[in-house]
Amino acid sequence: MTFESPVPDDRLWKPNRKLSQWMEGVVKFIFAAFAFISVITTLGIVLTLIFETFDFFKEVSLWNFLTDTKWTPLFKSAKFGIWVLISATVLTSAIAIIVALPLGLLAAICLSEYATSRVRSLLKPALEILAGVPTVVYGYFALLFVTPLLQLLIPGLQGFNALSAGIVVGISIVPLIASLSEDAIYAVPRSLRDGAYALGATKRETIISVVLPAALSGIVASVILAVSRAIGETMIVALAAGQNPTLGLNPFVPVMTMTAFIVQVSLGDTPAGSLAYRTIFVVGMTLFVITLALNIFSFWFVRRFREKYE
Amino acid sequence: MISDFSDPAQLTNTAVLKAENVNVYYGSNLAVRDVSLDIPRNKVVAFIGPSGCGKSTILRCFNRMNDLIPGARVDGTITFHDRNLYSKALDPVEIRRRIGMVFQKPNPFPKSIYENIAFGARINGYQGDMDELVESSLRKAAIWEEVKDKLKESGLALSGGQQQRLCIARAIAISPEVILMDEPCSALDPISTLRVEELIHELKQQYTIVIVTHNMQQASRVSDLTAFYNAEATEKGNKIGYLVEYDNTQSIFHNPQQQATQDYVSGRFG
Numbered sequence: 271m272t273f274e275s276p277v278p279d280d281r282l283w284k285p286n287r288k289l290s291q292w293m294e295g296v297v298k299f300i301f302a303a304f305a306f307i308s309v310i311t312t313l314g315i316v317l318t319l320i321f322e323t324f325d326f327f328k329e330v331s332l333w334n335f336l337t338d339t340k341w342t343p344l345f346k347s348a349k350f351g352i353w354v355l356i357s358a359t360v361l362t363s364a365i366a367i368i369v370a371l372p373l374g375l376l377a378a379i380c381l382s383e384y385a386t387s388r389v390r391s392l393l394k395p396a397l398e399i400l401a402g403v404p405t406v407v408y409g410y411f412a413l414l415f416v417t418p419l420l421q422l423l424i425p426g427l428q429g430f431n432a433l434s435a436g437i438v439v440g441i442s443i444v445p446l447i448a449s450l451s452e453d454a455i456y457a458v459p460r461s462l463r464d465g466a467y468a469l470g471a472t473k474r475e476t477i478i479s480v481v482l483p484a485a486l487s488g489i490v491a492s493v494i495l496a497v498s499r500a501i502g503e504t505m506i507v508a509l510a511a512g513q514n515p516t517l518g519l520n521p522f523v524p525v526m527t528m529t530a531f532i533v534q535v536s537l538g539d540t541p542a543g544s545l546a547y548r549t550i551f552v553v554g555m556t557l558f559v560i561t562l563a564l565n566i567f568s569f570w571f572v573r574r575f576r577e578k579y580e
Numbered sequence: 581m582i583s584d585f586s587d588p589a590q591l592t593n594t595a596v597l598k599a600e601n602v603n604v605y606y607g608s609n610l611a612v613r614d615v616s617l618d619i620p621r622n623k624v625v626a627f628i629g630p631s632g633c634g635k636s637t638i639l640r641c642f643n644r645m646n647d648l649i650p651g652a653r654v655d656g657t658i659t660f661h662d663r664n665l666y667s668k669a670l671d672p673v674e675i676r677r678r679i680g681m682v683f684q685k686p687n688p689f690p691k692s693i694y695e696n697i698a699f700g701a702r703i704n705g706y707q708g709d710m711d712e713l714v715e716s717s718l719r720k721a722a723i724w725e726e727v728k729d730k731l732k733e734s735g736l737a738l739s740g741g742q743q744q745r746l747c748i749a750r751a752i753a754i755s756p757e758v759i760l761m762d763e764p765c766s767a768l769d770p771i772s773t774l775r776v777e778e779l780i781h782e783l784k785q786q787y788t789i790v791i792v793t794h795n796m797q798q799a800s801r802v803s804d805l806t807a808f809y810n811a812e813a814t815e816k817g818n819k820i821g822y823l824v825e826y827d828n829t830q831s832i833f834h835n836p837q838q839q840a841t842q843d844y845v846s847g848r849f850g
């Protein structure tokens with residue numbers, strides 16, 4: 271028996287190879303360029319914020335910024351007490367989380383543990399639609415539907431108020447909490463549930479004592495993401511919470527959140543380079559620092575508390 | 581097919597679990613057909629047989645873990661102390677409390693070692709001294725000495741062999757009558773395996789144990805009775821498991837009645 275080794279034929283291989291090498295290079299370049307764009311953008315945003323903030327603090331002392339109890343940047347006697355805006359943001363975000371956490375978590379538990387595939391196939395798209403509604407629609411929903419409804423229950427509630435805005439922001443972030451928490455719950459291995467059932471645990475006991483604790487880090491991460499979203503939410507609060515910078519945590523009166531302030535100033539004809547113009551960036555920087563801190567916390571928390579199952 | 585026991589009367593009297601003509605389906609597929617056997621009290625019963633012949637399936641029938649698998653269906657009768665295990669009147673949660681299970685892969689909860697043991701006791705309304713229960717369960721599972729100084733640490737931080745003994749301790753803590761073990765040593769090194777086997781020997785005094793194993797030596801070392809399962813292929817291509825022979829372990833290994841058993845235990849299979 272003789273085996274003939276195939277005759278190497280350069281003509282068959284060479285042209286092909288050159289082309290693919292070239293293509294490889296082009297593709298690599300394109301991907302690198304896109305990756306670079308996002309880095310540049312982030313860098314650009316952060317640098318702009320930093321420079322403008324720096325200029326701002328040349329005219330206003332950091333001390334006043336942190337201790338003043340009034341926010342009146344457009345007045346003659348301008349005051350820049352950032353806590354006025356922060357308190358409003360904290361207020362609406364807190365209301366939003368109080369609404370969204372139970373709803374989102376219960377929806378996630380229902381979807382992953384209780385729903386039959388039929389119910390699931392109805393619920394999931396419904397949640398996705400909720401996530402796809404433009405926030406301006408939510409804003410008018412808060413202003414024209416939720417507020418009048420609340421006014422029936424709470425006489426004397428003002429037309430613009432933190433409560434209604436907070437509730438609707440909460441509704442708008444339910445899908446985020448629900449779908450991320452569901453992923454976390456779904457990722458809990460089946461063997462853990464079996465272990466609990468084999469000890470005579472009921473379904474409820476299994477979910478509460480084994481599944482939810484095991485999914486805790488993912489659930490917390492989803493909530494923190496939702497909090498950042500609530501803090502950054504603009505349209506709903508600008509439309510429904512009002513434009514009144516008031517310090518305090520009263521949910522029944524109009525307030526002005528950080529984002530609402532940015533909208534208000536950006537819509538007006540504030541000349542670039544003026545102090546009022548720079549307040550936009552200072553408030554933006556504050557927002558950025560808060561969300562960054564939340565994200566870092568969430569990152570740390572997930573790393574610290576994630577259970578590793580192989 | 582099931583050969584007589586040396587003293588059948590004695591065995592039937594003490595049968596804790598009894599399966600009669602049990603068929604198990606997954607969806608529309610018959611997975612195991614016509615299994616009948618008795619599990620006598622305070623004995624260790626080993627299930628052996630090639631992969632896919634339905635050992636785990638039958639094991640899960642005994643504490644209704646199959647209820648948790650969508651599409652799984654059991655017919656025939658399984659009785660537990662002469663009460664039908666599958667009657668509507670019996671709550672599967674109650675059954676699982678009395679018939680515990682240890683799984684192939686160690687599955688400690690992501691909680692502290694202490695909480696791993698305490699969890700089962702707590703949900704079952706244990707009123708006594710929890711510290712004492714945790715200690716005695718860990719001692720029975722021969723892991724107390726290794727973990728007594730780190731009861732607050734996560735159960736997941738233990739080695740695989742320790743995790744498995746923790747899972748056994750967890751099962752013992754709720755004092756079941758029967759412990760079902762599905763290849764409890766398959767993820768363990770030889771030394772941990774030996775420890776678990778010693779443990780099974782001790783547990784036999786108080787519990788009835790059913791153990792699935794692929795290890796012939798293990799079956800012959802730990803069990804009093806052995807059930808050999810096999811599977812046959814249907815025309816449609818799926819396999820159906822059935823019980824070939826069930827007898828004293830001595831007889832199964834040294835004097836089997838069936839050729840298939842002989843081939844399997846001597847390693848001349850397939």
Ligand SMILES: Nc1ncnc2c1ncn2[C@@H]1O[C@H](COP(=O)(O)OP(=O)(O)OP(=O)(O)O)[C@@H](O)[C@H]1O
Binds near residue numbers: 606630635637638649
């Ligand atoms: N959850 C399930 N859904 C559908 N079919 C299943 C399921 N579990 C087992 N089966 C089928 O039932 C049959 C018996 O499986 P089983 O797990 O009981 O075998 P086994 O004897 O334990 O095998 P092994 O020794 O590999 O663990 C197999 O054909 C398998 O495909």
Ligand SMILES: [Mg+2]
Binds near residue numbers: 635636
């Ligand atoms: Mg198996």
